Amino acid sequence: MFYERIDNKYILCYLCPHHCHLKNGQRGICKVRRAEKDRLYTVNYGEISSLAIDPVEKKPLYHYKPGKTILSVGGFGCNFSCGFCQNYSISKSSPETKYVNPEQLLKITLDAAKEGSIGIAFTYNEPSIWYEYIFDFLKEVEVSINKPDIVLVTNGYIEKEPLKEMLPHISAMNIDLKGFNDGYYKNICMGSLDEVLSTIELSSDKTHVELTTLIIDGYNNSDDEIEEMAKWIASIDKDIPLHLSRYYPAYKFTDRPTKPESLRRARDIARKYLNYVYIGNLPGEDNNTYCPECGGTVVERYGYYVMMNLNDDRCQNCGNKIKIVL
Structure with a gap:
């Protein structure tokens, strides 16, 4: 996906902003997209x-x-x-x-x-x-x-x-x-x-x-x-x-x-x-995550152990909406 043949000379890959110009047998900067037989393949x-x-x-x-x-x-x-x-x-x-x-x-x-x-x-x-x-x-x-x-x-x-x-x-x-x-x-x-x-x-x-x-x-x-x-x-x-x-x-x-x-x-x-x-x-x-409004702790973290102090996505202390997906 996201390539085109240019002037029958090389393949232009436009998946990423590098826009690698590849001749047959060459790979892009990513090392996983290769020009072969006038097409672009992923390895x-x-x-x-x-x-x-x-x-x-x-x-x-x-x-x-x-x-x-x-x-x-x-x-x-x-x-x-x-x-x-x-x-x-x-x-x-x-x-x-x-x-x-x-x-x-x-x-x-x-x-x-x-x-x-x-x-x-x-x-x-x-x-x-x-x-x-x-x-x-x-x-x-x-x-x-x-x-x-x-x-x-x-x-x-x-x-x-x-x-x-x-x-x-x-x-x-x-x-x-x-x-x-x-x-x-x-x-x-x-x-x-x-x-x-x-x-x-x-x-x-x-x-x-x-x-x-x-x-x-x-x-x-x-x-x-x-x-x-x-x-x-x-x-x-x-x-x-x-x-x-x-x-x-x-x-x-x-x-x-x-x-x-x-x-x-x-x-x-x-x-x-x-x-x-x-x-x-x-x-x-x-x-920890603190409420931007009142400064209360809304999520406590101990390593990867998490304890939440929220009512749905709101601070239990002041009711402020916290940007978080639960």
Whole structure:
């Protein structure tokens, strides 16, 4: 899907903003879309590298069905080249995989639902480059009596046309906002900030969205950058949850882990503009959800154990409506 033949010379892929121009035998930046015999093929269709039941908070999603579990599935490949990738063993290599067709995946999803799972999250590596497989899975869900929740954990680097086609079927998304500096995106991730912002803006209007930023000292944590990022998110919706995650050395990055005080400072700056800001990958940190009106605790979190103090989606103390899907 989403390609065309140009001047009988090459294939143009327009699934993502890279718009790779491929001659026969070449693969795109994502390493999973290959030009062959004047057509574009996916080499990752149905190839699963990772499968697990996770707490939904691990995605991370704090405002979408807190305390529930979700089947999580990943393939391989990515259309970014982040030097700090923590899942590089599947995003930047060819791991061992098992083929599972969409019908089988739906059965696995529904079997997991019998044990309490709310649905399926396409995660671990970049799901947008698994587009045709997810698209066919969604068609299976359409004709199924049971409708599992569908979650995407994504870098947001996808063109508008394929995104719009998928969005009506998506229950929730966590979108990586790597930073708020286009130079950082280009030099570290090999992407573009504006394209990701476009995805966030479009998606937040159609489904539940939370954002994650991996904070790395000296790269994307200046006060000005955090403030500009928070202001921009607030211009879309100040209730969008923002997760500021601690970096640890991985893949090509050997810098020291993010200082806890850097994360807390970023959180304090972001909270001037946003109602819900959390710190991830830092055990023991307060990640409760507080009512923006009265300051009362509406969701308590102890690791992945969750206790809610809500009347439906309203604060028990003042009755303020909290942006949360229960």
